[in-house]
Amino acid sequence: MKAIRIYEPGGPEKLIYEEVPTPQLREGWSLVKVLGFGINHSEIFTRKGQSPSVKFPRILGIECVGVIEDSTDEERLPAGQQVISIMGEMGRAFDGGYAEYALLPNEQIYPVETTLAVASWAAMPETYYTAFGSMTNLHLTDGNISGLSVLVRGATSGVGVAFVRLLKAYDQKVHVTGTSRNASKAELLKAEGFDEVVIDQQNILQTEARYDRVLDLIGPAALRDTFSHMNEQAIVCCTGLLGGIWSLDRFDPLEDMPPNVYLTSFHSGNDPAARLQEMIDFVEHYGVDVTPAKVFSLPQVPEAHRYLESTGSFGKVVVVNQENNS
Numbered sequence: 001m002k003a004i005r006i007y008e009p010g011g012p013e014k015l016i017y018e019e020v021p022t023p024q025l026r027e028g029w030s031l032v033k034v035l036g037f038g039i040n041h042s043e044i045f046t047r048k049g050q051s052p053s054v055k056f057p058r059i060l061g062i063e064c065v066g067v068i069e070d071s072t073d074e075e076r077l078p079a080g081q082q083v084i085s086i087m088g089e090m091g092r093a094f095d096g097g098y099a100e101y102a103l104l105p106n107e108q109i110y111p112v113e114t115t116l117a118v119a120s121w122a123a124m125p126e127t128y129y130t131a132f133g134s135m136t137n138l139h140l141t142d143g144n145i146s147g148l149s150v151l152v153r154g155a156t157s158g159v160g161v162a163f164v165r166l167l168k169a170y171d172q173k174v175h176v177t178g179t180s181r182n183a184s185k186a187e188l189l190k191a192e193g194f195d196e197v198v199i200d201q202q203n204i205l206q207t208e209a210r211y212d213r214v215l216d217l218i219g220p221a222a223l224r225d226t227f228s229h230m231n232e233q234a235i236v237c238c239t240g241l242l243g244g245i246w247s248l249d250r251f252d253p254l255e256d257m258p259p260n261v262y263l264t265s266f267h268s269g270n271d272p273a274a275r276l277q278e279m280i281d282f283v284e285h286y287g288v289d290v291t292p293a294k295v296f297s298l299p300q301v302p303e304a305h306r307y308l309e310s311t312g313s314f315g316k317v318v319v320v321n322q323e324n325n326s
């Protein structure tokens with residue numbers, strides 16, 4: 001089969017498109033014919049050598065959508081079953097989704113049913129699931145949310161765009177502000193459904209406004225500034241690390257957090273077995289547009305990484321395996 005393998009950390013040119021042995025079925029694992037996958041920011045970190053536990057050579061890719069080719073659990077994962085795989089140690093401790101086939105542990109393969117086109121389906125696993133889970137933890141998927149003001153920090157990311165699409169499909173009237181470091185992306189953000197755009201300059205928001213709900217994808221690098229923009233009873237969901245800092249130094253909840261606000265987070269390893277289909281059903285029920293911003297082919301993975309790292313990057317980037325879809 002063809003795959004993208006990395007032998008040493010570095011730039012996108014270190015992602016090598018080559019012929020590799022198709023993995024052989026073994027007990028407790030199944031072989032998935034990969035139809036497509038999203039490119040995630042965490043794979044850029046890993047490619048650069050910033051995931052210390054990942055040993056090279058490795059086929060990266062922390063997610064994929066596809067169908068079961070061969071399985072050791074024929075009852076739950078029969079041949080031809082549509083599946084999503086995310087998280088676990090895929091693309092990290094063992095080879096991942098940047099390939100025509102992926103051998104994966106049965107417990108991290110989730111059967112789903114969908115009629116979505118492959119490019120849209122491939123946009124969903126990590127990105128839409130993370131956006132959907134964050135939306136749930138922000139209490140934005142139940143009841144009347146029309147009067148709320150919502151802020152998305154890191155709005156131009158795949159997760160940021162997915163979040164506003166989900167939110168606006170659920171309730172057009174909720175007021176959503178998105179941030180970017182780059183003013184030239186304001187029109188693109190508005191076209192995605194953001195009502196307002198605020199510039200994030202070195203992790204300081206260029207506004208005095210306060211919000212009822214904040215999805216913070218910049219993370220600890222910006223969190224103290226986020227706290228200064230929250231209304232009473234507001235909730236912040238810290239889901240991302242785009243700022244490149246992984247923890248909040250000397251965090252003192254009593255001193256650092258404004259009074260009467262809530263801090264939560266979401267991790268895509270959180271209960272995908274039960275909730276991936278719920279997310280797909282939500283997308284289909286509310287008619288959420290999950291079309292990715294850019295679609296690449298398997299040999300173009302280095303180009304996809306280059307695009308995601310460029311200053312013009314916007315929204316979800318996916319790869320569709322042409323051979324497996326013809």
Ligand SMILES: NC(=O)c1ccc[n+]([C@@H]2O[C@H](COP(=O)([O-])OP(=O)(O)OC[C@H]3O[C@@H](n4cnc5c(N)ncnc54)[C@H](OP(=O)(O)O)[C@@H]3O)[C@@H](O)[C@H]2O)c1
Nearest residue numbers: 040041130156157158159180181240241242243266267268
């Ligand atoms: N909790 C989970 O389970 C989970 C799951 C998936 C993703 N995530 C996290 O969610 C975040 C978004 O992921 P993604 O894959 O959607 O990202 P992505 O599409 O790769 O994000 C690209 C955007 O990141 C912004 N960005 C890049 N470097 C930045 C920096 N140093 N400071 C501020 N902004 C920066 C850029 O926005 P501008 O140029 O417009 O400012 C760019 O448009 C990541 O931190 C990822 O690790 C978490």
